[in-house]
Amino acid sequence: MLAVLVRRLLNVVPTIAAVVALVFLLFSVLPGSFISGMNEDGRTTIDPAVMERMRKEMGLDDPLAERFVKYLGRTAIGDLGTSFRTREPVTKLIADRLWPSLKLTFAAMLFAIAIGVPLGFVAALKQGSVLDTASMVGAISGLSLPKFWLGLMLMYLFALQLKWLPSFGYGDGGLRHLTLPAIALGVSPMALLARTTRAAVLDVLNADFVRTARSKGMGESRVVTWHVMRNALVLVVTTIGLQFGSLMGQAVVVEKLFSWPGVGSLLVDSVFQRDIPAVQGCILLIVFFFLAINTLIDLAYVLIDPRIRYG
Amino acid sequence: MTTPLLEVRDLRIALDAGGRSHDAVGNVSFSIGRGETFGLVGESGCGKSITALSIMGLLRSPLSLAGGAIALDGREIQDLPAADMRRLRGKRIAMIFQEPMTALNPLSPVGRQIAEMFVLHERASWKEAWERAEDALRQVRVPSPERRVHDYPHQLSGGMRQRVMIAIALACGPDLLVADEPTTALDVTVQAEIVDLMAELCAAKGTAVLMISHDLGLVANMCERVAVMYAGRIVESQAADAIFAHPRHPYTQGLIGSLPLLSARSRHGRQKLREISGVVPSIVAYPPGCRFNPRCPAMTDICARDVPMAESLPDGGLVRCHHHG
Numbered sequence: 166m167l168a169v170l171v172r173r174l175l176n177v178v179p180t181i182a183a184v185v186a187l188v189f190l191l192f193s194v195l196p197g198s199f200i201s202g203m204n205e206d207g208r209t210t211i212d213p214a215v216m217e218r219m220r221k222e223m224g225l226d227d228p229l230a231e232r233f234v235k236y237l238g239r240t241a242i243g244d245l246g247t248s249f250r251t252r253e254p255v256t257k258l259i260a261d262r263l264w265p266s267l268k269l270t271f272a273a274m275l276f277a278i279a280i281g282v283p284l285g286f287v288a289a290l291k292q293g294s295v296l297d298t299a300s301m302v303g304a305i306s307g308l309s310l311p312k313f314w315l316g317l318m319l320m321y322l323f324a325l326q327l328k329w330l331p332s333f334g335y336g337d338g339g340l341r342h343l344t345l346p347a348i349a350l351g352v353s354p355m356a357l358l359a360r361t362t363r364a365a366v367l368d369v370l371n372a373d374f375v376r377t378a379r380s381k382g383m384g385e386s387r388v389v390t391w392h393v394m395r396n397a398l399v400l401v402v403t404t405i406g407l408q409f410g411s412l413m414g415q416a417v418v419v420e421k422l423f424s425w426p427g428v429g430s431l432l433v434d435s436v437f438q439r440d441i442p443a444v445q446g447c448i449l450l451i452v453f454f455f456l457a458i459n460t461l462i463d464l465a466y467v468l469i470d471p472r473i474r475y476g
Numbered sequence: 477m478t479t480p481l482l483e484v485r486d487l488r489i490a491l492d493a494g495g496r497s498h499d500a501v502g503n504v505s506f507s508i509g510r511g512e513t514f515g516l517v518g519e520s521g522c523g524k525s526i527t528a529l530s531i532m533g534l535l536r537s538p539l540s541l542a543g544g545a546i547a548l549d550g551r552e553i554q555d556l557p558a559a560d561m562r563r564l565r566g567k568r569i570a571m572i573f574q575e576p577m578t579a580l581n582p583l584s585p586v587g588r589q590i591a592e593m594f595v596l597h598e599r600a601s602w603k604e605a606w607e608r609a610e611d612a613l614r615q616v617r618v619p620s621p622e623r624r625v626h627d628y629p630h631q632l633s634g635g636m637r638q639r640v641m642i643a644i645a646l647a648c649g650p651d652l653l654v655a656d657e658p659t660t661a662l663d664v665t666v667q668a669e670i671v672d673l674m675a676e677l678c679a680a681k682g683t684a685v686l687m688i689s690h691d692l693g694l695v696a697n698m699c700e701r702v703a704v705m706y707a708g709r710i711v712e713s714q715a716a717d718a719i720f721a722h723p724r725h726p727y728t729q730g731l732i733g734s735l736p737l738l739s740a741r742s743r744h745g746r747q748k749l750r751e752i753s754g755v756v757p758s759i760v761a762y763p764p765g766c767r768f769n770p771r772c773p774a775m776t777d778i779c780a781r782d783v784p785m786a787e788s789l790p791d792g793g794l795v796r797c798h799h800h801g
């Protein structure tokens with residue numbers, strides 16, 4: 166178990182290094198900068214001498230290689246630089262947004278799992294029934310709805326019309342404010358999970374060992390609880406991991422729409438302000454979250470699948 | 477006359493494909509006495525497995541029972557309510573499958589998979605069931621069963637897994653064991669061990685066996701009587717020694733001619749190892765008349781026109797051929 170843990174963690178290191186390098190290079194070769202952007206909006210003009218001094222301070226004129234090495238060094242010790250915009254450390258900016266982001270991501274995933282997995286199970290067990298067809302049509306629509314549109318509809322219905330829930334904002338961070346954005350974010354992973362679960366259960370129901378179970382004289386409900394469920398879940402866990410991991414990135418639109426103060430809306434704001442250190446920090450966090458979740462999922466596999474435990 | 481343990485009468489199995497119903501198995505009749513070992517032989521695809529599954533009541537779409545009767549101890553079971561059939565399955569009729577690799581649940585310890593039998597059929601507690609599972613493993617001669625009960629299937633070899641399958645099948649002392657090619661997927665070296673183990677345990681418990689195989693040599697060694705199946709029909713059935721001494725049907729003759737063990741003898745007489753030419757036709761494209769006619773060396777006009785009827789042989793067997801020997 167420990168060996169597996171160490172191995173997985175070591176596997177992640179090169180990935181992180183590659184991502185850090187990519188994020189740095191991408192923003193170094195892009196044209197335009199925070200400072201040139203200050204002039205472009207036409208509202209302010211800055212003295213060229215001041216601009217020159219700022220460029221120096223920010224180290225924008227140093228050779229690329231030098232900046233890269235510095236960047237790597239800083240990032241390695243957890244220093245993500247200083248925001249161009251607020252002059253605060255990026256780590257602090259992100260730390261302020263992390264908790265709302267995690268809350269939204271976990272709530273959306275919880276919603277997706279709690280509804281998608283049971284729905285997929287029932288659809289598979291009642292294959293061909295009205296319920297099966299309805300839920301799969303629902304799943305396909307859920308997958309194809311743009312999050313933005315879905316969010317607007319939820320806002321319109323539950324906030325403006327029914328007035329059950331607040332339409333946007335973080336409020337006290339409680340369930341009332343969390344519900345709508347979490348659903349808007351959770352519907353597409355929920356739909357995907359419903360489909361994956363259904364396919365997995367149908368797959369397992371055709372397995373030889375299920376026929377063996379029936380030949381032992383087991384009723385269908387025992388066949389499902391004793392032999393189908395775990396095997397199907399093993400197949401579903403991968404999808405859960407991939408969806409969960411990418412959810413913080415998927416949240417960008419939803420956070421912006423609902424004015425949710427998460428990493429996603431920080432990212433959008435920073436992009437528009439050309440606040441490159443903050444953008445880099447947000448992207449690193451989103452990627453790191455993806456890697457962390459998938460490492461956790463790998464470990465979960467070790468717990469649920471004996472073939473990996475001993476293999 | 478005593479009622480046989482299992483009697484299959486005029487079994488018909490339909491396969492639905494492309495909106496049509498095809499005759500996958502038909503006119504299949506045989507019976508097995510208490511404690512008897514009965515062999516069912518034929519090339520792959522001739523309908524042995526689905527015949528076995530129909531006895532278990534486990535045919536699933538696109539296959540279905542289209543007619544005939546299956547009687548256990550004289551009581552017809554083919555139309556039994558699902559709950560009653562479940563009580564027979566595993567308890568009175570048990571089955572072993574061809575693929576020991578996939579027939580066991582990969583996420584469940586083998587002990588648990590044996591223990592389920594006692595919980596299902598004998599209302600044992602899980603604790604008691606686990607203890608009995610260990611005994612069951614010991615009976616099928618798995619070394620250090622007290623440790624092996626906790627193993628997962630992937631930790632066992634193919635032969636060991638098939639022993640586990642035997643332990644599961646025999647756990648509740650069934651009257652009939654349906655063994656569908658139990659050794660086909662195993663190494664040649666362990667095949668004999670598994671067959672001997674099965675034969676020994678079943679003989680000790682008086683369990684009747686329906687031994688299914690494509691290997692006539694194996695079946696003839698184990699069984700008192702043998703039925704040969706071709707394209708969904710039993711084409712010949714006889715006592716095991718008689719079928720070797722006097723194969724009546726051209727297909728059986730072909731099977732015996734292609735047996736490597738016996739062909740050692742024929743090579744002595746400078747005869748080449750014969751093989752049946754051609755392949756089993758697909759269910760959707762059986763020829764008219766005798767289904768064996770495209771491959772049969774003795775075929776004549778009537779074979780392509782008329783379906784041969786089953787003809788009783790004086791010693792109790794039957795053969796289905798216009799020109800049988």
Ligand SMILES: Nc1ncnc2c1ncn2[C@@H]1O[C@H](COP(=O)(O)OP(=O)(O)O)[C@@H](O)[C@H]1O
Nearest residue numbers: 491500519520521522523524525526527538759
């Ligand atoms: N689930 C199924 N769907 C469609 N055809 C099947 C199915 N199971 C068996 N068959 C067909 O029925 C025939 C008999 O199969 P089977 O009983 O497995 O043969 P055997 O066990 O003698 O090799 C074959 O032609 C096979 O293709």
Ligand code: SF4
Nearest residue numbers: 766769772779797798
């Ligand atoms: S009936 Fe004709 S074709 Fe069929 S086995 Fe006999 S001789 Fe051959």
Ligand SMILES: [Mg+2]
Nearest residue numbers: 524525656657
């Ligand atoms: Mg078969």
